[in-house]
Amino acid sequence: MQINTEQLSVCLGDHPVLHEVSLSFPALRVTAIIGRSGSGKSTLLRAINGLVTPTAGRVLLDGRAFQYEHAQAERLNMGYVVQGVGLFPHLTVEKNIAIASRLRHFPGDADARVSELLARVGLPAHYRTKYPRALSGGEQQRVGICRALFLDPPVLLMDEPFSALDPITRADLQREVLRLQQARARTVVFITHDMREAQKLADHVAVLEEGSLIQAGSAAEVIQRPQHAVVRQLIEASLS
Amino acid sequence: MKMLLTMAMAFVCVVTQAQRIRVGAKHFNEGYLLSEMQALLLEQQGFEVARHYNLGGTLVCFEALRTGAIDVYPEYTGTLAAEILKQATLTREQMDSVLRARHALTLGNPYGFNNTYALVMRKRWAKARNIQTISDLAAHPDLRAGISYEFLKRQDGWDNLATAYQLPQLPTGLEHGLAYEALVNGKIDVTDAYSTDGEIAVNDFLQLTDDRNFFPRYEAVSLMRASLPEKAKTVLAVLENQLSEREMQALNAQVLYEKKNFREVAGGFLRAKGLLKETVGGPSVAGEVAAKTIRHLWLTFVALLVAMAIAVPAGIALYWHPRAAQGVLYVTGLLQTIPSIALLAMMIPLLGIGVTPAIVALVLYALLPIVRNTVTGLAQVDPLLKNVADGVGMTRAQRLRLVELPLAMPVILAGIRTAAVINVGTATLAAFIGAGGLGEFIVTGLALNNTDLILRGAIPAALLALGVEWVFGWMEKRGVPTG
Numbered sequence: 001m002q003i004n005t006e007q008l009s010v011c012l013g014d015h016p017v018l019h020e021v022s023l024s025f026p027a028l029r030v031t032a033i034i035g036r037s038g039s040g041k042s043t044l045l046r047a048i049n050g051l052v053t054p055t056a057g058r059v060l061l062d063g064r065a066f067q068y069e070h071a072q073a074e075r076l077n078m079g080y081v082v083q084g085v086g087l088f089p090h091l092t093v094e095k096n097i098a099i100a101s102r103l104r105h106f107p108g109d110a111d112a113r114v115s116e117l118l119a120r121v122g123l124p125a126h127y128r129t130k131y132p133r134a135l136s137g138g139e140q141q142r143v144g145i146c147r148a149l150f151l152d153p154p155v156l157l158m159d160e161p162f163s164a165l166d167p168i169t170r171a172d173l174q175r176e177v178l179r180l181q182q183a184r185a186r187t188v189v190f191i192t193h194d195m196r197e198a199q200k201l202a203d204h205v206a207v208l209e210e211g212s213l214i215q216a217g218s219a220a221e222v223i224q225r226p227q228h229a230v231v232r233q234l235i236e237a238s239l240s
Numbered sequence: 241m242k243m244l245l246t247m248a249m250a251f252v253c254v255v256t257q258a259q260r261i262r263v264g265a266k267h268f269n270e271g272y273l274l275s276e277m278q279a280l281l282l283e284q285q286g287f288e289v290a291r292h293y294n295l296g297g298t299l300v301c302f303e304a305l306r307t308g309a310i311d312v313y314p315e316y317t318g319t320l321a322a323e324i325l326k327q328a329t330l331t332r333e334q335m336d337s338v339l340r341a342r343h344a345l346t347l348g349n350p351y352g353f354n355n356t357y358a359l360v361m362r363k364r365w366a367k368a369r370n371i372q373t374i375s376d377l378a379a380h381p382d383l384r385a386g387i388s389y390e391f392l393k394r395q396d397g398w399d400n401l402a403t404a405y406q407l408p409q410l411p412t413g414l415e416h417g418l419a420y421e422a423l424v425n426g427k428i429d430v431t432d433a434y435s436t437d438g439e440i441a442v443n444d445f446l447q448l449t450d451d452r453n454f455f456p457r458y459e460a461v462s463l464m465r466a467s468l469p470e471k472a473k474t475v476l477a478v479l480e481n482q483l484s485e486r487e488m489q490a491l492n493a494q495v496l497y498e499k500k501n502f503r504e505v506a507g508g509f510l511r512a513k514g515l516l517k518e519t520v521g522g523p524s525v526a527g528e529v530a531a532k533t534i535r536h537l538w539l540t541f542v543a544l545l546v547a548m549a550i551a552v553p554a555g556i557a558l559y560w561h562p563r564a565a566q567g568v569l570y571v572t573g574l575l576q577t578i579p580s581i582a583l584l585a586m587m588i589p590l591l592g593i594g595v596t597p598a599i600v601a602l603v604l605y606a607l608l609p610i611v612r613n614t615v616t617g618l619a620q621v622d623p624l625l626k627n628v629a630d631g632v633g634m635t636r637a638q639r640l641r642l643v644e645l646p647l648a649m650p651v652i653l654a655g656i657r658t659a660a661v662i663n664v665g666t667a668t669l670a671a672f673i674g675a676g677g678l679g680e681f682i683v684t685g686l687a688l689n690n691t692d693l694i695l696r697g698a699i700p701a702a703l704l705a706l707g708v709e710w711v712f713g714w715m716e717k718r719g720v721p722t723g
Contacts, residue, residue: 051630075633086628090646103638147632157631 001062001077001154001187002027003048008057010043017043019211020057025204027062028185032192032202032219034234040211041191045159048189049078061155076104079148083160085140087132087147093118094128097146106151117146120183121176138169142176149180158190162197174200195238199223207231260288261472264301264313264593264674267294268416268687269492269502270355270436274314274460276506278476280516285475292593292674294683296581297390298323300588300673305463306343309592309674312464312476316355318456320347320463322396328456340466348462348476353485355436356455357396360445361429373451374405377430381408386428388416396455398432404454417689434458436485438493478515496688525696529681533700536677539595539670540663540704543602547659551607552652555614556640565615572608580605580669588673598667598675605666606659613655617648650716657712664705668697678704 003025010018018040025031033041046052048059050071059066066074087096094114101110114128121142132140141161148156162170178201181188192198198205199219206216207230214228223239226232261282265275272293279289292310295301302324304310320335322328330338332347339345359374366372369380377383385407391397392413401407409430414422419431420439433440433447440447460483462476487509494505507520558565578586583604587597621644629639645652671679681697684690 049631051627072633072635075631080628080631082624082628082631084624086622086624088625088628088643088647099632099642102642103633103635 002060003155003187003189004060004063005044005048006057006060008044008047008059009055010040010047010052011055012043012052017211018047018054021208021211021213022057023206023213023216025187025189027187029203030181030188030190030201031204031206032190032198033206033208034192034195034198035208036193036230036234038210039208041193041208042159043211044208045157045189045191049075049080049157072103076100076151077153077155079145079151079153079156081141081144081148081156081158081161083164085132085137085144087140087143089132091131092128093123093130093132093135093143096132096143097128097150099147100150113150114146117149120180121146136169137165138173141165141173145173145176145180152184154186156186156188156190158188160191160193163192163194170197177201193234195223195235197238199239207234260290261312261468262290262292262310264295264304264310265291265293266298266301266313267296267672267683268434269438269495270434270460270488271314272502272684272687273491273495273506274351276503277479277510278312278314278462280503280507280510280520281475281478282472284516284518285471287472287475294671294680294687295593295674296585296672296683300585300593302463303588304593304674305345305465307589307592308465309594311468312462312472314351314460315347315463316458316460317347317350318356318396318458319394321456323394326395328396332459332461339463344466346464346466346473348464348473349480350459350461351479351483352460352481353436353483353488354457354459355434355485355488356450356458357391358433358435358440358450358455359430359448360423360433360440361448362423362426363444363446365429366446366448371448372446373449374401374407374454375451377448378406378408383409383429384427385409385411386414386419386422386431387411388419388432389413390416391432401454404452415686417687421689436488436492438489438491438496441489442493442497482513482515496690499690499692529678529696529700532676532678532680532697533704536664536667536679536701536704539598539602539667539675539677540660540708543599543663543667544606544656544660546599547603547606547610548656550603551610551655551659552614554607555611555652556618558611558615559618560636569608569612569615572611575604576608580666581672584669584673593674595675597673598670602663602666602670605662609655609658609662610652611655613651613658614648617651617655618644620651621647653712653716657709657716660708660712661705664701664708668701 005021005023008018008021021044033044035041043052047054050066050068053068097114097117098110115125118125118127123139123142135143162173165173174197190201202219205219205222207214207222209230215222215231222231223235226235263275263279265271275293279291282289295304298319301313305313317332317335321330325335325338336347339347361371371377371380387398392411398411420443422428423431424443435447491505491509494500495502503520507516510516511519558568583601584597587601591597591600625643626639629643634642667677668679668682670677671683678697678701681693685693685697
């Protein structure tokens with residue numbers, strides 16, 4: 001599924017957070033949104049799945065405008081992974097992963113789907129009855145990814161998914177995402193402030209600064225030809 | 241939940257609407273004795289009798305009778321004239337016609353004794369100061385007057401008495417049952433009394449002469465609804481001229497000093513007079529405690545269920561509309577500050593006496609902790625989890641059901657626990673409006689100055705409160721796993 005934003009602006013209260021961002025997220029490719037803290041990255045992601053409503057502009061999914069009045073239904077097509085994971089502490093691993101089956105009628109075999117996902121992210125099958133608090137941070141984020149992929153959505157949105165993890169676990173999970181993407185390609189948008197992570201995972205990179213898009217292109221292109229001082233700084237901070 | 245509630249409401253209705261003769265009693269010794277005589281006589285003639293004893297004072301009794309919550313109770317002519325009809329000069333016949341016309345009530349003939357108000361003092365103490373009449377008090381402004389709450393407020397009470405006799409003392413209010421002990425122990429020097437009180441003879445108190453004839457006559461009569469069946473009126477009429485002042489004092493003393501059950505004393509007197517054929521035994525203590533405990537729990541939990549059914553949805557609504565929350569929490573907080581006995585009294589004109597007003601009052605008290613904890617519990621759920629719940633595509637209702645309510649449950653349960661404990665305590669006061677429960681022991685015990693009786697209600701009530709704490713604590717602990 002191809003995602004486009006057209007002249008997308010968001011104000012939270014009186015405060016402008018995004019300013020006329022026009023971007024294209026190619027289908028079946030991984031795009032990284034990168035920028036400093038407060039540059040509007042999260043807001044852009046949350047505008048794509050309708051968690052915030054744009055003040056102006058629109059979001060297009062395969063050329064069709066996102067319907068904010070049916071935001072819940074639209075979100076079922078978009079897996080959502082966040083920093084801090086946010087597993088529901090009162091539900092077991094399997095109930096967390098299969099939570100979407102309780103929101104809508106799920107046509108398939110939910111148990112089988114949970115087993116399949118656990119295997120795919122390398123977690124043992126007996127984890128399904130554990131509660132989140134019994135899992136390590138990396139394991140929790142693997143479960144978080146399983147939950148996002150339960151309905152096999154065409155889009156996966158990830159908001160700084162690995163930034164709270166230690167470097168080794170982070171590298172493991174980055175490889176995991178790449179493997180998942182090779183096995184079944186989907187449109188992935190993820191947020192990072194780390195240019196190295198962007199380079200490793202993303203085909204495309206979009207750089208935000210103070211709510212505006214300052215550069216977008218293939219990862220190689222952006223890293224080799226930064227067109228803005230902030231882009232240069234981000235590259236230097238991560239890669240040098 | 242819904243079914244339980246419907247059942248509870250149905251039960252409430254059945255209890256309050258059953259057709260039988262309901263006998264009321266003021267919460268003091270003589271009130272219990274006279275009411276029990278009425279009840280025993282009616283039962284002997286085949287009537288089914290519901291006893292609504294411990295009604296909190298004249299106005300509560302009269303309101304209960306007027307609104308049809310009870311059918312009959314013993315009243316005093318002087319009290320009727322001064323307190324209810326506000327015309328102290330009426331004869332009994334005049335009162336009867338006024339009561340018939342205004343309230344469809346009627347008076348029986350006097351039982352024979354005059355239980356007037358009186359002021360009493362320690363005899364030796366009074367002699368030392370040469371006090372014999374109420375007028376003599378005016379010369380002793382330093383003596384401490386401890387006056388019962390009811391007498392302080394009455395038309396024929398302290399204020400007008402003090403004006404009539406130009407008494408300079410500033411009285412302290414206290415419970416009638418406790419006043420005698422205070423007098424014996426020298427904590428106060430003068431108190432009001434009923435001239436038939438058993439304590440006067442036993443403690444050798446001096447009854448001051450009413451030398452200006454301030455107090456009207458207080459003849460005990462049956463005050464009843466005019467619609468009472470003629471047969472029942474005839475049964476009650478047998479008490480006419482059966483009780484002298486000395487007999488009444490003796491009966492009162494038996495209950496107060498020999499700690500006999502008032503039911504046995506009333507039955508024994510009627511048998512001795514040949515008015516009752518069967519002997520009346522006292523109820524078994526264990527059975528009575530069990531019955532009252534069950535009633536107490538029942539009151540508490542019906543009120544708690546109703547309160548939960550209102551407060552949890554209200555808490556959810558306030559969580560969704562936080563602007564309204566502050567105002568609503570303020571109002572429920574105000575309800576909480578109304579003294580329980582005042583709230584119960586306010587219920588009487590609206591709902592009469594008995595179980596229904598008691599439950600309504602308990603529900604009002606239980607609202608605040610549950611509403612407040614529901615709002616707080618829901619608001620405290622980690623914003624990250626709310627964000628994720630939205631992000632995976634939950635609607636507001638799904639988010640509430642699947643995420644917010646389960647995670648807020650320990651806090652909501654804590655609110656319900658607080659409400660339950662408050663209710664167990666407050667339900668003891670429900671006895672004042674005839675709802676029964678363990679409070680009956682406490683109120684009767686206070687009126688009779690009978691510590692055994694007070695403890696018979698207070699200990700199980702305290703244990704209930706602890707038990708409720710424990711059960712809810714256990715539920716909270718093994719409830720929902722968190723974080």
